[in-house]
Amino acid sequence: MNMIAVAGIAVIAAILAVMLKRYHQEYSIVVSICAGVLLLFAILENITPAIQQINTLLASAGLSAEYAAILFKSLGICFLAQFAADSCRDAGESALASKVELAGKIAIVVLSLPLFEKIAGTAVGLIGG
Known part of the structure; x- marks a missing residue:
């Protein structure tokens, strides 16, 4: 996964987390953690x-x-x-x-x-x- 994909996933997850934080903070945290795990696996794959x-x-x-x-x-x-x-x-x-x-x-x-x-x-x- 290249840096553009990593940045794209991070930005989309951040936007979703901010939007969800207003209504359901617990879902916002889940989205952040899931995106973090996905990005971590993508990074570890390239290492x-x-x-x-x-x-x-x-x-x-x-x-x-x-x-x-x-x-x-x-x-x-x-x-x-x-x-x-x-x-x-x-x-x-x-x-x-x-x-x-x-x-x-x-x-x-x-x-x-x-x-x-x-x-x-x-x-x-x-x-x-």
């Missing part, structure tokens, strides 16, 4: 070549596949947390959106702990401790 290129670059650099897994999982957490937080904000729940963003940040830190351990081990080995 496959980039993922393959990153895997190729990591393999050619001699880096472990574990690093690529951490990178892709972190990106997934970022996208999911941002989508959920934006949906909460659209529903008028900004406090809940903040909690979702915090949970996403903590999940990324927990996911990255093995990488931090390897970096710390390498640093200790270089220092000679």
Whole structure:
């Protein structure tokens, strides 16, 4: 899906959401979330070549596949947390959106702990401790 289609879907969904908000706010939120999910799937469909290129670059650099897994999982957490937080904000729940963003940040830190351990081990080995 190209950028024109993404923008078109987003504008149409926004217009529908604004029109529905006057009469049925709950339907407005559903339209926004459904359009967001549709756009997210369209975007993720187009990201496959980039993922393959990153895997190729990591393999050619001699880096472990574990690093690529951490990178892709972190990106997934970022996208999911941002989508959920934006949906909460659209529903008028900004406090809940903040909690979702915090949970996403903590999940990324927990996911990255093995990488931090390897970096710390390498640093200790270089220092000679």
